[in-house]
Amino acid sequence: MYQVIGTAQSRAFRVVWMLEELSLPYEHMPLAPHSEGVTSFNPAGKVPVLIVDGTPITDSTAILTYLADRHGGLTHPSGTLDRARQDSLTQFILDEFDAALWLAARHSFVLPEEMRLSAIKNTLRWEFERSQRTLVHRMAEDGFLMGDQPTVPDIILAHCLTWALSARFPITEHRLTKFLDMMRARPAYQRAAAR
Structure with a gap:
């Protein structure tokens, strides 16, 4: 299961929406930027952070692209x-x-x-x-x-x-x-x- 860190009033909303579009299970941790739960995964304190098998991915666009490529939805194939x-x-x-x-x-x-x-x-x-x-x-x-x-x-x-x-x-x-x-x-x- 994916974990999404970041408040819904931030770019984390993009990630939650993408996960909903792809019908994927996830846990949402609505933590504020620069809070302890964020900086432990992203020293810059920025959200969103997506935790995948214990590994953090930062930047909403990178996360959306990763999810799209991994699950084959909301994207065209790379190299086209x-x-x-x-x-x-x-x-x-x-x-x-x-x-x-x-x-x-x-x-x-x-x-x-x-x-x-x-x-x-x-x-x-x-x-x-x-x-x-x-x-x-x-x-x-x-x-x-x-x-x-x-x-x-x-x-x-x-x-x-x-x-x-x-x-x-x-x-x-x-x-x-x-x-x-x-x-x-x-x-x-x-x-x-x-x-």
């Missing part, structure tokens, strides 16, 4: 052009969405108050909106990012868009709002959110 496109979308979402939201969070409550630059959030919102316009041109015409089956970047994007709403980063593209509604209606998302 579809997998290259999938990985490209994943990197775009991490660079353009996740990074902007994380930088805004750092300047809102993570960094010491004297190190925060509140004005940076206006620039990040502008970049976030521009990135949305770029992404919709890369999306499949209908359904998920790459077509009729969800993949790893779908989970990351839906998590980022949910995070954006709570951080008051507007979702300006109708296709992304529709995408988010579709992803949040998935039974696996509902089960993960209920935990």
Whole structure:
């Protein structure tokens, strides 16, 4: 059984959701970043951490990719052009969405108050909106990012868009709002959110 360490309000939610999508058994330990139960597995104190046979795996994207590859779900086979496109979308979402939201969070409550630059959030919102316009041109015409089956970047994007709403980063593209509604209606998302 897998163990997932991290609160549901963190990127650990992505891992819980992925495990629900794959119908895999797991134990969720909702520990806060930098707590003793986290630092014993990840000295940086960051979550999520996935424990596999006593071995910790850190970074939500690495965990999602590992689970997808190991269990053959929500991914295209490695070495294929579809997998290259999938990985490209994943990197775009991490660079353009996740990074902007994380930088805004750092300047809102993570960094010491004297190190925060509140004005940076206006620039990040502008970049976030521009990135949305770029992404919709890369999306499949209908359904998920790459077509009729969800993949790893779908989970990351839906998590980022949910995070954006709570951080008051507007979702300006109708296709992304529709995408988010579709992803949040998935039974696996509902089960993960209920935990």
